[in-house]
Amino acid sequence: MTETTITAERLIGRFGMVASVVDCLLDANGPGALILGDAGIGKTALANEVIFELGSRIRPFYVFAGPSLSEVPYAALAPLLTALTPGQTDQPRAVLKALVTELNPEGLRDQSQAVLVVEDAQHLDDSSAAVIAQLAAAEAARVVLLCRPHPSPPPEVLSMWSEGLVDRFELQPLSKEEADELCTRVLGSPLVPSASAVLFRSSGGNPMFLLELIAHAKTRGHLVQRNDTWVLLGEPGAATVRLMDLVRNQIMQLNPDQRQALESVALAEAIPLSVLQRASDSHAVDELKELQFIAISADPARHVRLAQPLIGEVIRQLVPTARSVTIRRRIVDLMDSRPETLDGRLRHVTWALESGATVPDADILEAAQLANRLFIPEYVERVVGAIRDPSLKLAAQVELARAKLYGRDPMGAALCLEGVVEQATDLRTIRQASMLAAQLAAGKRNGPEAVLRAADAWAEAVSRLEEAEPGFDAKELETARLGSRLLALEGYQAAGRHVEAEPELQQIWESTDDDESRLLAGTLLAESLALTGRAVSALQIVMDVEDILADSGDRRLEYAEFVMRRYLLALLHAGEFDVLDTYLQNHIAQASNSLIYFGGMLHLAAGTADLRRGAIGAALPKLSQASEVLRLSDAGGDLPDALAAAAYAAAILNRTETAKANADAYDALLSDHRHASPLGRAYTVAALAERMGVQTAVSKLMALADAAAASGFLSYEVEILSLVLRLGDLSVVPRLAAAAEGCEGRSAEFLAAYCRALAAKDVNRLVEMSDSAARDGLDLAAAECAAHALRILETRGDKPRQFEAQKLVKQRNAALNKTGSSTAEIPPDLHKLTRREQEIAALVQAGASNREIALQLGLSLRTVEGHLYRMFAKLGISHREDLASVAYGARHAGLPGTA
Template sequence: MTVTGVGRLFGREGVLRQLQHYLDEVDGGGDSIGLSGEPGVGKSALQAGIATYAEAAGFTVLRARGIQSESQLPYAVLHQLLAPVLPRLSGMPAPQRQSLLACFGLVEARDVNPFFTSLAVLDLLVEAAAEAPVLVCLDDLQWMDRASVDTLAFMARRIATERVVLLSTSASESWLLGDDRTTTWIRIEGLPADVSHSLLRYHAPDLNQAYRDRIVAQAAGNPLALIEFASTPETGTDEELPMTTRLERAFTARADELDPVGRALADVAALDDGDELDPVLAAAAVVAGTAVDTDAVRRVLDVGLLTLSGPNYAIAHPLIGSALRRAMTHDRRRQVHAALATVLSGAADRAVWHRAGAVAGRDEAVAAELERAAAEAQRRGAFATALSRLERAAALSPDPLDEAARLISAAELGYQLGRFAQVEQVTSRVARTTLRPRDRSRLTRLTGVFHDGATSEPTEIRHLVQLARRASGEGDADLAMQLLFGAARRVWWRDPGDTVRRDIVSATHDVAVPSGDPRVLAVLGLADSLELSASVIHQLDLTPPDDGDRADVAALLGIAAFCAGDFLRAESFLSTAVHDLRADGRLSLLAEALAIRSWAEINLGVFDAARSADEGVRLGDETGQRVWAGTARIATAFIDAVGGRWGTPPAFLLQAEQTALQLPNASSSLLAGAQLARGLGELAADRPSQAYAELHRVFVPTDSAYQRVQQLWTISYLVEAATRSGVRDEARSAVDALESQATGSPAIGTTIALEYCRAVLADDAAAEDLYRDALSGAARPFPWHQARLQLGYGTWLRRQRRVTESRDPLRAARTAFDALGAKPWAARADQELRATGERGWQPTASGRDQLSPQEAQIAELAAQGLSNREIGQRLFLSHRTIGSHLYRLFPKLGVTSRQQLAGVLTDRQSSD
């Protein structure tokens, strides 16, 4: 089909060819494209033209248009868009089907999971795309309700392998559908003068040359302005006004031609938040004080303000709606809103919004009603709508204290939605007002919440503790624990000193909750896990087995165990949390749990990015949680370093370090992790002196990478580097200092690290006994830690000229390292064996090494017998995307069926 096949779009041939290319290449994967430009520049015409092309090419075309007056109606756009494919819902898994139907009010549900809704939309479109490629047209993205847009953004991030193209229009480039990695924006500029003249000759051939020249000069290449100005009297418009203002005046002039009944109809349509004509006629009758007949409708249609399609209507162009709204007085707006509220009394969500618009001043009754409507929207998964209603409720609150409380509630929702700028704006505004004590504490907890706390300055942490003590004294234990948890997290990211840590611990013990409360254990672990490790682990020992069955509780217990160094129990609790959070679709908390679990796995010697780290990065990025995305990125870098897969620090490690330096409180912990990864990279490259320099930074109090607890994770690698580079005495002092702080801790991570250090640093007289004790000690069940001891012991034996004895531990170490994929360490063990005279070993090759972490995760789940749809539901991907991954990974593994996967995945691990 030629470009002209889409109709007469003057001067847009290049853009049309560009858009057609995306459609022509859809079998190779989908795209999200946006058209931006000023109103009237032709974005919608281009979209309509390419939709015509797509239909002729066999695409299924789905359309939705944003209307400013509907932007508060949750899922309005989604319902409009999906109506043609909703019959396909019958074949979808129940959780997704019920969630989507509940959003549209078609079934009753206690609450709605927004991520299941998003997955349902993705699956619907992917199913449709299996039969014919799909073009999704979103016109006026900026006016679409945020509940729908958030769902569409989820889809946009997942269509790269699908036969789906998303084409949006917006007044300006928008981040609503993701950043430039997700959506490619094309700026539509005004037409050149010669093309403008051609368009005018086509649409208004009888204009005299002088007036045509004037219109071309005034319209600045805007096609809508060219056509509209050509139809206005030659008295023209004020050339000094902005073009859109002149256009709105032209549209207002059309409305001024109407009689009072017609004008009432036009005004009601401009403020209505639906598209059904009957309610608009009824409300217009209330405003006009007389019935609205078909003649009145015809008059409004004749002047081009509205269009009609069966029982539904639409404003002919967004600028017309804007012009009508601007032309209304405040009294007229309230009159129209009141009429709509009366007519829509059976639609509670819509009616309350119009009642709010009809209020002349502040009104507590309406504010309370909006607050209840916000709770209902939140129950339906429409968090963005709930936030807007809370902000409107705040604006209508007569009592300033109620206003502030509702704004804080809106900010709390904004945090859940990842709306950084909006939360910062609200909290900054509320901070200058008088607040109830509880609301002041809520506000303090929100400060810097996107950075997992604002800063780790001692004065700020003490302030949180003071607020917690006040809340505890007033019997508000829940708020007290929330505040203390926030304070303790700041301590984790950067140590504020002994006094502050002890203050948090003391305040926590004063809260009227049981000592074994998971919140208490998490706070104690975060705040002072070196000194309190033994008591935290003791409380975990007393925890009933079924206490960790709920996601939130399991996550808190996992954090407590992790901070205390009980990585085995941490991995277990966090796996439960990951499983349940995934089932609930709570992606923000899931990203955090995966990031923490990835480090529990690393400390246990499990180096598989597919289990936790890779997904933690993806979900951390998707939910806007830079701290957790950075945490998981560093874990991925560590895993790659162990495998010898980078010679210089990779880009994702540098990106995580940049995040650490940009966030006011996260630099210490993230940078400590980054230094650990860098140190492992240097050890893998056989540069022990450089490794020691990198790792030693974690132990220097004045260094930005200093972190007390993470010294325990780092100390054995520091000792390895020190031993290989000849600075054993320096390492001994670091070990002695750490042992004095961790005295009495039964944590498995602490025990493994210190047993290794004692053996490797021992003098020759004591080394053998310490090696034997360590080899039969805490490290024994963990191949990585055991292999490191075996390598150290075998190396020591060879240095003692006990060559024959050295071979068994060195062979065992080499075999274990090889199986773990720790190729540099396997090569070192082989080098030691070669020095004993043993030759002929070749490292094993695994097909799994050829897979990306996501492919490995999918392969593991498929090997467990899960269907593509079940895997997709777990990973929040379409089942067809899963199928595509399996199709690509089968040849890499040398298999032809799912049944063969288990046999070739040599290090099978269950993945939640």
């Protein structure tokens, strides 16, 4: 093989290891490198990066070992031994001499160092390994060995390490951040964090697996691009030809006992270690653990799983059906009971069905229910058709409907539910169908009525069963009626009747002894408390609900999203943004399949938290990503609020076209009869304040605040009034202070104190609050406190203190710029400006010159200049540029609860 130079795509991460290998090869007395790592982990990419970094200082040569050549002496080195005659190919000295001559042609050795890169060094034949070791010992070339740790490399390779001829480097999987970078590079734009987390979990950080997942998901239509964002619509799956070939080659290197044990784990995982040891050769099991093919958990049964789940998917497709049946029979005979783990129970059913074994219909239904709780809708659609028992058919229809809802087929889900409540003869099926019917109505304008209809149908079905079967358990009937009433109360809340629903929810929460009913009542009660100004009380109830969930076993999965939604709501209204950040990070890091279907809700919460704390530059991309995810999967009806918040964030950043586009999309949803929250409506008004005129926007916002107050939504009232204040209307301060004082939580406490300081024109207190807000990461609030302090000092003519205040404003604005937010200038006091002056201010902001303003308004140039001079004095600014740059309209439509 001739000398080669590689210019491959640059490496992702691992730069510390690259630097270490480069140092080895540049050191005159340094060793070569033994780079160990699993298949696809990036050994070749790392070697290419090293060669790229070294450039003309070395002369690289490449040889490729392989399993088919491992028994042939010098087979791997054959491309470099073309000068040998047939009689010399089995003479070690002749081979070494020919290799040295090939790597170091006359005159080149003194100019640069020869480097021999050996791919798949674990397959080197013994003769080649010995010659390479001699080559390194003679310093005729530096050696870089790329080697998988399993099967074990030839003894000669390990001897090179122990004798110091090579340094050993173990290549680890990509970190989450590195995996994100690889995804962005391959796709050309970023994945939403929830999708990235799922792909990272499935790949285990293996770059090749990650690339296969991406390619396969795109091919299946499960990974799609929305604007500049990639969204995952379903399980990625990656049983590609490339992966199947890789896994097949790995399996063929195992002995028959090891292969049989590995196939047993793949087909039956998670399988108790004791069962696997009896079903397979126990020594083979130990060897698979040593080879890192399998992992053994620490639970009492010591369940065994494949170390790389993706490989299990491939192995299950590679095992012939007849062999699969044989393995299953052996394992079932050894099992004392059905599998304990969730994944084990699912695989037990599908494996039996695929093997032609008889599976009780009840077991199939239970597996379908569990698959829905784990958000695996494809599994449900695959197995429910096997249910034949007429008494279970309706329950199976409910599970199929839920799977279709997760699969983004709400119409199909509704069709599956038709007639179920009216025909079902068991309370559990009636409950599940009724609650799913209510879920299908989420976010629609007629949603509240649909929920109430579902609750009525549930109650009628309970009465029907009671009349048909007089001996029906009275306790079960009472619990069912309570469930239907709770669903009706959820309908009240969907219609905005939280104050009406609260007393009954409180009574149920305190008095019922049924855990499931208590869970529902507490969660709904927390929502009412959060929206009516008692967010801290809501958090306390959610904590108790979480305890109920923790004790409910598998059933906790059914209600996880229902509870999570209210928990996030309470955290936002309480101003517990750091707690919310940690919660979201931990939940996304778990990378459960639920992220595929409810990830939009999480991204919306993250973006809203940034919006309220004032990190607008960070908020806008999160809100935009949330919108794109929710366009495709919006089980909770969150898309309108996401678009409204994105419009508002874009307006603060002065991205007027983006703000308008999101506001238009929001209006289109409302025209399509989608439900809108009061805060969403307020955000769109604030976002378009510059276009509609500030006074018009203020009037609309005050009307929304009045409506929120009339409905008892104190939290919404506070947030909407905060928008009015940021539009410059200081007359709202007393009402805002009173409302904030009636709310619980950090945000309300800060806002009430802020309003009191504004009303008292307490400069010292405003400066203190600016410092406090900055420490808490509320950057926009910190900037606005400082700006108001400066405005008051300028109004008083307090020159000595103005200088310090100006420095503080500059410092706070610099912090805003770091987070991507727009600068928070002093908001104008609208009531100080006449209507004509407001018209002039709007034209200045639009970029009109004084002469253009005069022509448009029919005034003389001198009159316009006079108006501007008086406006400067009223607003406490000095130049026309200050008026153009202040957030007179949308740029100061700021953050609720943080002013």
